[in-house]
Amino acid sequence: MNGISIGLLGLGTVGTGVIKIVEGHQEELMHQVGCPVTVGKVLVRSLDKKRDVEIDENKLTENPEEVIDNPNIDVVIEVMGGVKEAKAYIVRSLQNKKHVVTANKDLMALHGAELLKIAQENGCDLYYEASVAGGIPIIRSLSEGLASDRITKMMGIVNGTTNFILTKMSKQGSSYEDVLKEAQELGFAEADPTSDVEGLDAARKMAILATLGFSMNVKLEDVVVRGITTITQEDLHYCDQLGYTMKLIGLAHRSDGRVEVSVQPTLLPTEHPLAAVNDEFNAVYVYGEAVGETMFYGPGAGSLPTATAIVSDLVTVMKNMRLGVTGRNVIAPLYHKELKTDEEIQSKYFLRLHVVDKAGTFSAITSLFAEHGVSFEKLLQLPIKEADLAEIIIITHTTSKKTYEDIYQALNQLDVVQSVESSYRVEGGK
Amino acid sequence: MNGISIGLLGLGTVGTGVIKIVEGHQEELMHQVGCPVTVGKVLVRSLDKKRDVEIDENKLTENPEEVIDNPNIDVVIEVMGGVKEAKAYIVRSLQNKKHVVTANKDLMALHGAELLKIAQENGCDLYYEASVAGGIPIIRSLSEGLASDRITKMMGIVNGTTNFILTKMSKQGSSYEDVLKEAQELGFAEADPTSDVEGLDAARKMAILATLGFSMNVKLEDVVVRGITTITQEDLHYCDQLGYTMKLIGLAHRSDGRVEVSVQPTLLPTEHPLAAVNDEFNAVYVYGEAVGETMFYGPGAGSLPTATAIVSDLVTVMKNMRLGVTGRNVIAPLYHKELKTDEEIQSKYFLRLHVVDKAGTFSAITSLFAEHGVSFEKLLQLPIKEADLAEIIIITHTTSKKTYEDIYQALNQLDVVQSVESSYRVEGGK
Incomplete structure (x- = not known):
């Protein structure tokens, strides 16, 4: 193999970060993979837009086929977001025997099982570390590091926007509305914050984590969701007084073979490791029968942190390619999913x-x-x-x-x- | 492959945990690896000792050759500790084309580079996740999850005994001597606590982490070490008053291509993620140029947590065996080590x-x-x-x-x- 060529679908914040890391860390990548990595083609929405990264204009295209049908491209990195088009492009890439790395949580939460199956059928890798908790290698830790354990509980602070808002409300004593405005000005919240503040973004990530951690096919509609919009200063004041911290917690719990998955504002004792996770940071607390308590902490979003996760997946794919062992990372769920009833929760x-x-x-x-x-x-x-x-x-x-x-x-x-x-x-x- | 047979060197706390997990999680292991895993032979010091785990007496032996020269054993798990014998047994196992998983931090800190080279020459895997921070998958995170990043700083609370002592001294206001006694009674400290309280144990782990994280051959003698025995109540009182928490921190720092590695009592701002790591828990804080701040938290020792790390390594080895790609995990250091001078620190x-x-x-x-x-x-x-x-x-x-x-x-x-x-x-x- 003389070199590996990657194609990007999307050149927004995360795509820009991927190019910066791939170009900036050539020596380290070469050392790990044993051959050079180059960016072959990049699908963009408009060729005329100004970019935050230097890139040869001939590598940009507005035509997805130049990436997904391009015989010179080995690995497709999907960082365009959205569901319908992204799904179609990924399926086509896999059918064209290209490996895929995606950061798309919406897509993986809705169609992960289907896409992983298509990948396997085509002998291709499909990795998605960046889809949950940005720079934290939680997918890898669940699927490998804790692979021999039986995980019974996961609690995640997996949405940076709401954690930023709750941290500021708790520490500054400001109202939800005021802090949301501040978060929007700082770029930590979208102009339309619904998906974050209503817990939908976190729910997608919890569906992905629960599917992997419990080896069950947990779907987005299995996740009970409640957002943070009704939390008041009074609530936070009493939390603090009683020795608790309020966090938006994605909870996935398994007992007696039955599971519950939810996202909701939750009181944690102040000495709980998750209670100290502040501002826009993310963390996933994992309880395994054998390992006990572990927690993985880091940035949940951002250009370079998310790109780090993507490039790590890319390194794994490239190693697999060189070893000739692609398309083996997919493990179908081991257990049949049974949701807990309200009596059991x-x-x-x-x-x-x-x-x-x-x-x-x-x-x-x-x-x-x-x-x-x-x-x-x-x-x-x-x-x-x-x-x-x-x-x-x-x-x-x-x-x-x-x-x-x-x-x-x-x-x-x-x-x-x-x-x-x-x-x-x-x-x-x- | 009809099944994989493992041999254990040692049946103490950790070895017992390994057998419990391998026997108790057969279904999960089978699902991941695709074939059954059995315990073939176990080297013990004395056949007469009472065991905490049920095991067929015919599988026990006092003769190491029945494990390391046994043609029926595919993977050797070294949990006997010590350096000289353990090293000899591991080398012989590798020469006999057996893959090795070890929890031995002393050995890896002193002879890691040499053993990894022998493994590679014999086409064998050598994994050592359990040697640092027990149940925390930090080796895997450094070598894979953050592989595409350039790590500039690691700070580890990598010794549970000293963290337990410092936590109790801070929270109870007790003296070092009293808390050490309490720790010894609870089994968190050895009768001879020197290796822990003088920072030697932590130094070994930091040599391993720095070697891997910086891709440099950092040796144990490169680590500047100071223990916790002289810390007083007054020190902790003023720390607290000034907004700091005292921890025994293993620090590995790289800048301008030069590194320093040390273990010493260190003041951290109370809002630092490591400051909230209490009792016997371990955590490793990693700063990467691209990913920013991440932290990995969990139990640093104990039978089942450490065994979890070992069995995860075992799963990796077994997957590699089935894919025919063993002996590829070894990456020689990319950079020449240059230690910082006292002017540069x-x-x-x-x-x-x-x-x-x-x-x-x-x-x-x-x-x-x-x-x-x-x-x-x-x-x-x-x-x-x-x-x-x-x-x-x-x-x-x-x-x-x-x-x-x-x-x-x-x-x-x-x-x-x-x-x-x-x-x-x-x-x-x-």
């Missing part, structure tokens, strides 16, 4: 209530919990100034989601309860 | 002094620093009760090790300085 919960401040209120509430067999781990009652109301904050002991939801409904019916202000899951155990 | 420092509490003292000290061109980042002066002395705590701005050592010598000569109580490095940047 176990957790603690945080509740904040506004109640009428009179005799009998407290007793009515505690009786309701007692009837459902749920006891309190922590309890806080405070008067609300300038109103005949009191604020009650409860952290329950572990109960089922079903029971908790019954209690939640019943609380809303109680005369003494003026409003259930907020309600969050509390995690921390294994 | 740059850092901040923490100093605690006892000084005579009279006019002119402060000026004498500040003049000394000014003469050497070193300014202060933080300064604290407090009277010492029941003595005509004051305590001065200084955190310097960045300076060279050479300059700092000159100042340190000169301080000891100053009349107004009664004693230099303690002195530590301060880290935090990239």
Whole structure:
């Protein structure tokens, strides 16, 4: 093999980073792979756009076929994003016996199983490290480093935008709206932040992680999702006071062969390793039966971090090519997926209530919990100034989601309860 | 291939864990490797000893040749520890075309390069993930996940015993001696704790990490080592007050093609990700030019965590065997090692002094620093009760090790300085 030629689909932030690393680290790449790596062709939306990276104009094209049907290109790197076109180009590349590296979480969450199958049928590699948690080699760690273990729980802070927002809200005491604006100005949040703040982006990543970590075909629609838009300063204040930190946690939990996968604002004890993951950083906490607690921390996005993950995949593909062992990385799920019912999902919960401040209120509430067999781990009652109301904050002991939801409904019916202000899951155990 | 047979050298804590995982996870292993894995022979010190794991007595032997010369054994797992015998057995195994997985940090730190060369010459794999930071897949992350990046700095909490001791000293306010005793009772420290508390164990791991991360042949004698035995409650108290956490940090730093590797008690800002790594946990912080900050956290020792790393290596070896691509994992260092001089090593420092509490003292000290061109980042002066002395705590701005050592010598000569109580490095940047 005289050299390996790569084709890029897309030349945005991440694509630019890939070119910078491939060109800037030629010596190291050559040392690892044993032959030069060159950028052959790059699909761009418009030839006229100004670029952040120097590149021979003859290598740019607006025609995808010049990449995916190009006989001189060995590996296609998909960094264009989106689902429909990206999928079509990847399928065509694989059918043309080109290996593929992608950073596309939407695509992998929706069509990962199908694409991996096509790759295998064509003897091609398909790697996707960059699709989850940018620069953190979590896919590799799950599929290789922890391969011999049985993973029972993963908790991920896998969306940098929401972690930035929650960190600033907690540390500055600012409102959600103000911090979102700041994040948008700093480029940590999109003009339309919906996909991030509503938890959809995190859900895609959790579907990918759960599929891999549990060796089950977890689909995006299996992930229960709730975003961060309703979190208030009061909630964060009480979290802190009770020794917890609020994070948007992607949770994947397996027990007795059944799984739950969710993304939701969650209280973690402040001493939990994930509680110290701040600003736009990402981290994935993995609990394995044998290894115990591990955590992988790093940048979740950004041009060069994401490009690092892509080029590492590229190095793996190139090594496989030289060894003649491509198309072997795909492992079909070992287990049949069974989702937990609401009776089986176990957790603690945080509740904040506004109640009428009179005799009998407290007793009515505690009786309701007692009837459902749920006891309190922590309890806080405070008067609300300038109103005949009191604020009650409860952290329950572990109960089922079903029971908790019954209690939640019943609380809303109680005369003494003026409003259930907020309600969050509390995690921390294994 | 009908099945793969492994031989163990040693059946202590880690060896027992390996057998438990191999026997307990047959289904997962079979799924990944495509053929059954069996334990063929196990070298033990004495056949009569009671075991923590069920094993057919016919598989045990006191004769190493029944493992390393056994034609039925494909992979040898070395978990006996020590250097001389372990090395001889590994060399013989490799010469017999057996692949080797080892957890032996002493051996890899001293003879890693030589053993990897012998492995390659014999077309055999030699993997050693478990030799550094137990259950954390850091070797794999450095050699694969971050392979395309240029790593400039690694900081590791790679010794669980000392991290346990420093955590308890900080949180409980107990003395070094008391906590060491507690650690020994809990089994977190050896009866003779020298290798841990003097930093030697950590130094071996840092030599391995630096060799791999910088692609240079870093030797154990290149690592400057200082242990934790002289750390006092006062030091930890002032650390905390000034916003720092004391950790035993293995530091490997590269700039301008030159490196320094050290193990020493180091102050980290409390918001640094490593500062939150407590108790017996390990973590390795890696800074790469492209990826930025990443950190890998997990258990640094223990039967099952370490065994997880070994079995993951075993899975890699078995996959390589099935693909016919063994003996390819060895990459000779790319760069020639050049150690930094004391003029080139740059850092901040923490100093605690006892000084005579009279006019002119402060000026004498500040003049000394000014003469050497070193300014202060933080300064604290407090009277010492029941003595005509004051305590001065200084955190310097960045300076060279050479300059700092000159100042340190000169301080000891100053009349107004009664004693230099303690002195530590301060880290935090990239």
